[in-house]
Amino acid sequence: MKELILHIGQPKAGSSSLQRTFHRSREALLEHGVLYPQTVWGVSHRVVKAHFCGIEGAQRRDVERHNNDEVAIIAEADHAWQVILDDIAKNNPEIVVLSAEQFYSIGLLAGFRQFHDEIVQMAEKVTAVVYIRAPEARHLSLCNQALRGRIVRSAPTERVAVRDKLEPYLASDKINLCVHEFNRATLIEGDVVRDFVSRYIPTEAAKAIKWLPDDQNVSISAEAMVLLEEACTGKIPFVNPEDDLMVNEFRRRVVAADANIPGKTRPAYKPGIARVIQDVFTDLDWVRDTFGIDFPKPPMLQDPPDIRAEDLKSVRDLCPIDEARYQGILEDAKQGMDKKQPSSSTETRTLAEFLSALRFGFRFVTRPIRQSRIARKVRKTVKG
Numbered sequence: 001m002k003e004l005i006l007h008i009g010q011p012k013a014g015s016s017s018l019q020r021t022f023h024r025s026r027e028a029l030l031e032h033g034v035l036y037p038q039t040v041w042g043v044s045h046r047v048v049k050a051h052f053c054g055i056e057g058a059q060r061r062d063v064e065r066h067n068n069d070e071v072a073i074i075a076e077a078d079h080a081w082q083v084i085l086d087d088i089a090k091n092n093p094e095i096v097v098l099s100a101e102q103f104y105s106i107g108l109l110a111g112f113r114q115f116h117d118e119i120v121q122m123a124e125k126v127t128a129v130v131y132i133r134a135p136e137a138r139h140l141s142l143c144n145q146a147l148r149g150r151i152v153r154s155a156p157t158e159r160v161a162v163r164d165k166l167e168p169y170l171a172s173d174k175i176n177l178c179v180h181e182f183n184r185a186t187l188i189e190g191d192v193v194r195d196f197v198s199r200y201i202p203t204e205a206a207k208a209i210k211w212l213p214d215d216q217n218v219s220i221s222a223e224a225m226v227l228l229e230e231a232c233t234g235k236i237p238f239v240n241p242e243d244d245l246m247v248n249e250f251r252r253r254v255v256a257a258d259a260n261i262p263g264k265t266r267p268a269y270k271p272g273i274a275r276v277i278q279d280v281f282t283d284l285d286w287v288r289d290t291f292g293i294d295f296p297k298p299p300m301l302q303d304p305p306d307i308r309a310e311d312l313k314s315v316r317d318l319c320p321i322d323e324a325r326y327q328g329i330l331e332d333a334k335q336g337m338d339k340k341q342p343s344s345s346t347e348t349r350t351l352a353e354f355l356s357a358l359r360f361g362f363r364f365v366t367r368p369i370r371q372s373r374i375a376r377k378v379r380k381t382v383k384g
Contacts (some may be wrong), residue, residue, distance in 0.1 A: 002094045004123035005200055008169075009104035010162070012141040013131040013182040014192030017212060019043040019099050021193050025210045032205035035093035037084040040076065046100040048084065050077035052118075053111030059102060061149075088122070095202070096123070104130065107168025120174040128169050129200065131192055132287070133182040134295040135161040136277040140267055140318065144219050147228040147315075148255075150247060155312045156280045163283035170290075179291045222267040222319035223326040224258040227333065229315050236330075238337050250333060257332035267319050272307070274298035280309045 009015050022029070022036040023043035029036060041047050041062070049057035050073055058073045066072040088096055106112050120126050133141075139156055146153050169177040180187075180195065188195040197206050220228070227236070231250050234241045239250045258264060269277070275298040278284070288294040312318055 001088065001092075001096060001123040003096075003125045003127060004119060005095065005097045006103055006119070006126070006128045006175075007097065007099035007196065008128055008130050009101035010130055010132050010138070010182070011101040011104060012138050012145065013133045015044070015099065015101045018193045018196055021209065021212050022097060022099065024212075025208065028208035028210060029201075029205055030091060030093065032202065032208055033094035034201060034205045035088065035091050035096045037087040037096065037098065040080040040083055044100045045080070045084065045098045046102045047077050047080040049100065049102040049106055049111075050074055051081040052115040053106065053109040056109055057102070057106070057111055095205075097200075103128075105165050107165055112168055116168075116172060116175070120172070125176065126174060127176045127178060127200070129178045129180070129196065130166065131180050131182040131195075132162050132291075132293065134278070135281045135284070136269070136274040136298060139277050140269065141219070143315070143318070144225060144267060147225050147232070148220065148251065150228075150232050150251075152229055152232050154314055154318060155309050156277060159280060160283050161281040161287065163286050179293065181293045181295075218259075219266050220255060220258050221264045221325070222315060222321055223329055224254050225267060225315045225319070226321055226326060227254050227330060238334060246337075250337060253333035253335075253337070254329060257329045261325060261328050261332065263322060263325050267315075269298075269318060270320055272299070272301035273312070273318055275300045276307050276309055276312070 007015070007018060020043050023039065026036045026038075037045065039045055039047070046059055047062060049059075050062070051057075055063075055070050055073060058077070062073060062076075066076070084098070106115055135156075143153055166177065166179070169175055178199075180199075182192060184190040188198045193212075197209055201209075228251055230236050231239045231247055231254075232241055236250065240246050278295070278298055284295055315321075
């Protein structure tokens with residue numbers, strides 16, 4: 001193999017769109033010698049992190065999916081890595097692209113050494129690619145995503161933006177680390193996926209890419225963020241925060257109402273708050289000096305109040321809220337919620353775990369059939 005390209009994130013910097021694009025373009029790219037290896041769950045290669053790092057490397061949703069069964073988690077991770085190795089051996093590509101945001105922070109764990117030593121033997125050249133985002137912009141996006149996953153966060157939990165994650169890659173003389181700013185004004189065609197393809201995928205292979213429709217990732221508004229936060233913290237009278245189904249149903253209704261009620265805008269900081277957030281991070285000078293990426297400083301208030309990052313306790317502390325729109329979303333989402341019967345979260349989780357195990361087992365058993373030469377020819381014929 002000539003080159004192994006590791007796309008390592010950063011989280012909240014367009015990774016999901018890149019992974020969906022490469023996953024749906026897999027067969028077309030393979031015809032040009034570029035392999036995006038099979039995944040065992042979703043469209044990224046995140047599961048394999050636990051193969052190198054043990055349970056510490058498992059993502060929360062994978063731990064929950066396996067009901068905290070460490071043996072099952074590691075077994076799936078081992079299987080996921082073997083699937084990648086088998087896929088490479090079978091297809092003998094010139095270029096392999098692996099993508100997982102979890103590779104971004106793998107250098108913080110002891111398993112990085114094993115990960116490093118294995119991947120550098122796989123190709124003549126190993127390139128790690130990361131797109132880094134201004135920390136204050138990334139923080140607000142993380143808050144937005146976390147609430148959709150029922151995690152409440154407002155103040156930054158870290159003081160280092162990127163240095164501790166990237167230094168292990170920098171220290172290697174066998175990995176070429178390429179760092180780009182996640183900024184639509186400077187990305188090729190203003191898009192991280194097109195930027196990555198233009199920089200790292202050969203021209204003929206790039207022509208085969210099956211591009212996603214626009215606007216695949218849509219943030220919820222600040223008003224919707226407040227409602228999800230209040231649902232998770234027991235401040236919505238008709239939503240029991242301990243009832244998984246009820247909270248998920250309310251979230252679904254809020255997201256739907258948010259999309260339909262006029263006046264939706266992307267969440268934005270109150271004046272001066274972006275600067276408070278950015279000033280938390282201590283490594284931005286290092287980023288500038290090492291990679292030439294200088295994140296502009298957000299404006300400060302001329303007469304700044306005494307606001308500290310740790311004082312930011314809620315979405316209302318971060319963002320201006322349209323109270324009329326907030327009430328409209330609440331009323332819309334409430335319709336029928338007070339009539340819903342309490343559900344059994346335990347029974348729901350048990351069923352979900354059973355279905356997850358069934359799906360994984362089915363995929364494992366049928367993988368040789370789905371990856372066979374005949375199956376590939378059939379898919380190619382059907383696609384026309």
